Amino acid sequence: MRRFSYKAVTPDGKVLQGETEAATRQAVIDRLRGQGAIPIRAEECQSRERGGRALPTLFKRTRLGSRDIMHLTRELSILLSAGLPLDRSLTTLSNLAGPAPMKNLVESLITQVRSGSTLADAVAAQGNVFPGFYAGMVRAGEAGGSLETVLNRLADTLEYNQGLKDEIRAALTYPILVIVMTVVSLTVLMTLVIPEFRPLFEEAGAELPLSTKVIVTVSDFLRAWGWILPIAFLLAVMGLLQHNRSREGRERWDRWMIGLPLMGDLIVKIETVRFTRTLGTLLSNGVTLLNALDMACGTLGNSALAGAVRGIRGALAEGAGLAGPMGETGYFPQLALQLIQVGEESGQLEQMLLRVAGIYDGEVKRAIQTMLSLLVPAVTIVLGVLIAAIIGSMMSAILSSYDLPF
Secondary structure, eight states: OEEEEEEEEOTTSOEEEEEEEESSHHHHHHHHHHTTOEEEEEEEOOOOOTGGGGHHHHSOOOSOOHHHHHHHHHHHHHHHHTTOOHHHHHHHHHHHOOSHHHHHHHHHHHHHHHTTOOHHHHHHTTTTSSOTTHHHHHHHHHHHTOHHHHHHHHHHHHHHHHHHHHHHHHHHHHHHHHHHHHHHHHHHIIIIIGGGGHHHHHHHOOOOOHHHHHHHHHHHHHHHHTTHHHHHHHHHHHHHHHHHHSHHHHHHHHHHHHTSTTHHHHHHHHHHHHHHHHHHHHHHTTOOHHHHHHHHHTTOOOHHHHHHHHTTHHHHHTTOOSHHHHHHTTOSOHHHHHHHHHHHHHTOHHHHHHHHHHHHHHHHHHHHHHHHHHHHHHHHHHHHHHHHHHHHHHHHHHHHHTTOOO
């Protein structure tokens, strides 16, 4: 049996939360429903070390993340689907809210709604807390009388985006660790091991091979001036961040990133998934194409591609189709453009956009696996070659100093 933490609400608005043992998550949900409660969340408890329990008090969260907005959206959708009015649903979520930032957000939404604002206006009044397309989708759901359905789709979209971020982060963890260990290994070798051979070479008095001279010189430089390298790296990072603060600088950087081998193709596929999934979801919920395009641009992380997409708005306003102007940007894959054109011709643009997102979702996962499978062996081979070259050069110098055959 596994242990699950749960949150639920009774029909009279009482909040139930705690932990229980069950075979599966669905069993917990069924048990809560059998008790007449509305399940809000059921998650398996993670095993925690004693020392780790102090972390939440040491590192308190002061900002809301995308995962928090995803949970809020899902929970609000569940409460509305259960028949609770919006005001009562928000009040229930306020009682369920844990960290202060989430509770403050929900209470702000309650205040706005009770003062006569729509949920979409209340969301828009929160600034950058919600994604750019969020308020537009909520407004479309309110106008069409399907707010709970729209919120459920929003939660699906946010959950996908969060899952994609987590997948990319997890995929890059091991290669980054390998690169860090490579740098540490070479630093130890050049600053601690190589200098131990200098007295041996000086006593021999023989002429050192060129490769050995280079290695010894690099070792001497790192020992004397190695502290400059991390400072120079930090300055370069700070300079890049400052460069990217301007709109032109960020576009130049993002355009350069798209042009990189493998990485550029991955970025384009990720942005294609985000754009088509968001645009298809917006259109299926009654948002006009021009407004949906503006909202979908807000989900694009690459400013060069986002600028190119915004540039097609004029063509759309003049009655041009979507596939043609998108193709003129030169960024989107040909398969995506062809499928979008088919969707326009058949009158099923929303469904085809979502299908394109599904296709390139798989492409993104395969591309990440390909990059990971290439990066780790490449770094390992480079490390092995460098260490072998250094050791071979030093052994050659030792043997030549004592006139030994090599």
